[in-house]
Amino acid sequence: MSAININLIMEQGSDYEVDFTIRNDDGSALNLTGYTAESVAKKHSSSITSYPFSVTFDDRVAGEISVSMASTTTGTMSEGRYMYDVVLTSPSSAKSRVIQGNLLVNPGVTL
Numbered sequence: 001m002s003a004i005n006i007n008l009i010m011e012q013g014s015d016y017e018v019d020f021t022i023r024n025d026d027g028s029a030l031n032l033t034g035y036t037a038e039s040v041a042k043k044h045s046s047s048i049t050s051y052p053f054s055v056t057f058d059d060r061v062a063g064e065i066s067v068s069m070a071s072t073t074t075g076t077m078s079e080g081r082y083m084y085d086v087v088l089t090s091p092s093s094a095k096s097r098v099i100q101g102n103l104l105v106n107p108g109v110t111l
Contacts, residue, residue, distance in 0.1 A: 003085065003097040013075040013108040017068040019058065022088070022098050029063035034091035039067050041077075041084040041103050051077055055086065079107035 002025075010016045022030045039053040051073055058064040067086060085100040 003100045005101050006099055007101045007104070008084070009104045009106060010069070010074060010077075011108060012077060012079055012105050013071055015068070015071045016074055017066055019064065019066050020086070020099060022063040022065065029061070032057055032060040032063055032065070032088070035060070036089045037065060037086060038089075039084060039086040041069075041082040043080070043082055045083060051082070053084070053086075074105070075108075077105050079105050081105075 006020075008018060022032065024030050035057075037055040037057075039055050040050040041053070042050045051069065053067045053069050056066045056068070058066055065086070082103040082105060083100070084103045085097050087095055087097050089095050
């Protein structure tokens with residue numbers, strides 16, 4: 001399964017959430033029963049500083065996940081472009097990057 005590229009826009013200092021449906025190569029939903037997931041954002045791939053997303057499984061059989069970050073974290077991010085990805089670990093411990101892209105953090109004025 002190849003990672004799909006999805007670029008995101010986040011508002012600095014706000015709660016953030018985005019939903020994804022993970023699909024097999026044939027377009028059918030990937031059954032995520034027994035899977036775990038992790039996701040972070042970084043300024044660049046070798047950056048030491050990372051900003052973790054929370055990943056929840058909304059409907060494992062339908063391949064639906066939510067990726068979110070609390071305002072307490074988005075508020076610590078400086079404005080600008082980041083990279084992010086979502087990595088799944090299968091029940092047999094195989095890791096695969098399923099989503100990747102750029103994340104634009106827009107600066108806040110009020111928050």
